[in-house]
Amino acid sequence: MHRLRSISRLIPAIIITGLLTSCSDPHDAVTICENDGAVCADLNTDEWCQTERNDLIISRFDANKNASEQEKYALLTALSDYQECIKIAALIEPRKYPELKAQRVSAMLSTYDDLIALEKQTRSSNNPYILNYHWVSHNNEDAKQRFIALSKQQSFDDPALYFAIANIYGHNTDKAIANLLKGIALLDDNAQFNSSQLGHAQLDNSRLDNSAMTTKLLYAIITAYMHKRNYQLAYLWSQVALISDIKNINLSIFNKHKITTSEQRRLDKLAARVAEQIEDKKFTAKSYEYTLSAVGL
Numbered sequence: 001m002h003r004l005r006s007i008s009r010l011i012p013a014i015i016i017t018g019l020l021t022s023c024s025d026p027h028d029a030v031t032i033c034e035n036d037g038a039v040c041a042d043l044n045t046d047e048w049c050q051t052e053r054n055d056l057i058i059s060r061f062d063a064n065k066n067a068s069e070q071e072k073y074a075l076l077t078a079l080s081d082y083q084e085c086i087k088i089a090a091l092i093e094p095r096k097y098p099e100l101k102a103q104r105v106s107a108m109l110s111t112y113d114d115l116i117a118l119e120k121q122t123r124s125s126n127n128p129y130i131l132n133y134h135w136v137s138h139n140n141e142d143a144k145q146r147f148i149a150l151s152k153q154q155s156f157d158d159p160a161l162y163f164a165i166a167n168i169y170g171h172n173t174d175k176a177i178a179n180l181l182k183g184i185a186l187l188d189d190n191a192q193f194n195s196s197q198l199g200h201a202q203l204d205n206s207r208l209d210n211s212a213m214t215t216k217l218l219y220a221i222i223t224a225y226m227h228k229r230n231y232q233l234a235y236l237w238s239q240v241a242l243i244s245d246i247k248n249i250n251l252s253i254f255n256k257h258k259i260t261t262s263e264q265r266r267l268d269k270l271a272a273r274v275a276e277q278i279e280d281k282k283f284t285a286k287s288y289e290y291t292l293s294a295v296g297l
Contacts (some may be wrong), residue, residue, distance in 0.1 A: 029054035032061045039064070042110040046100050048092075049085035056082045056111070069127040076122065076133055079115040086111065126150065132164045144168060151179070159183035159213055166220060173228050180221045181285040187214055187278060215246050222249075231257040232267060232297060239271030240278070270295065 033040040039060045043053050059078035063071045090104040119138075122130050128150055134143035151165045162183030166176040187210055218241040225234035231254060241249045259267070273291060277283035 027058060027061070029057040032057050036061070042107055043082075044086065044089065044100070044104045044107045046094075046097070046103075048089040048104065049082060052078070052082040052085045069122075069125055069130060072118065072122055072125070073127060073129040073133065076115070076118055076130065079111055079118065080137065082111055083108065083115060128156065128161050132161070135168070156182075157186065159186040159217060162186070163216060163220065166224075173224050177221060177224045177228075178285065180217055180224065181288060183217050184214075184221070184278060185284050187217070187283075188281060211245075214244055215241075218244065218246055231259060232263070233292075235259055235264065236267045236271050236274070239268055240275045243271060243275040244278070266295065270297075 029040075040057055043056065056075075056078040059071070059075040063075045086104055086108045090101065090108045092101070092104075094100045119134070123134065123140075123143075125131065126146060128147055131143045131147035131150065134140040135147060148165065148168060151161070156162060160183070162179045166179040166183070169175040169179065218237060222234050222237045222241065225231075225237060235251070235254045238249050238251055238254075242251075254264075270291060274283065274288065277287055
């Protein structure tokens with residue numbers, strides 16, 4: 001710790017000032033460091049990994065105040081994100097301030113120890129976010145099975161969790177679709193959700209607005225129906241996506257699957273109905289099933 005503080009004194013004030021701009025928000029990373037230096041003492045102070053560093057500071061502060069499962073999850077993902085960034089920074093040889101490399105390496109080692117300790121502490125947790133974290137980060141089969149079991153025992157209020165379950169089911173397309181539909185039913189224009197590092201369905205402590213969450217879920221359900229070769233329903237959800245202002249939807253791929261013009265018109269009407277139900281927050285898996293059965297799909 002003394003070595004870290006000594007290094008910090010060598011760093012020009014202009015760098016620290018650029019990183020730590022004053023702010024009156026008591027939940028701001030700068031204010032936290034001013035009021036409780038121990039939260040920040042082992043982290044780098046240069047321009048690298050600023051976003052990850054600030055998120056980690058805030059997560060540490062919140063976890064110190066409230067050691068709930070959700071705060072532990074937020075700290076897990078903040079530590080993990082910081083590790084991914086600082087590992088790269090630690091490899092770089094700064095030309096102007098070579099002492100920064102030692103500080104970055106020290107920060108990497110310190111936060112790695114913290115991450116390992118917190119992962120060990122949370123391994124038996126039944127929090128769905130933590131279970132998914134251990135499955136995605138470490139291929140923990142026990143965590144995956146407990147997450148699946150939890151999804152059958154209770155209803156989630158975050159569509160990102162259903163997206164994560166859908167990803168777990170993978171090639172079991174029917175189960176994946178069932179969970180995507182549950183997620184779509186939870187979409188809310190006024191809501192923000194625990195976001196996923198959705199490319200690989202790990203959830204982090206940042207926030208996704210409704211539009212971003214809608215995009216992820218609709219892309220996924222279109223893809224699932226394409227895998228099933230159910231081109232009619234893939235087309236229907238592509239139209240729902242277009243109505244929802246989702247970008248990069250290509251309807252030309254359905255030309256080769258011989259969906260006739262009259263069939264497209266019928267599906268367009270159904271898509272408008274489904275999109276309206278989603279917007280009005282009246283969409284459910286049952287309403288969707290009824291809509292399809294009413295037209296013989």
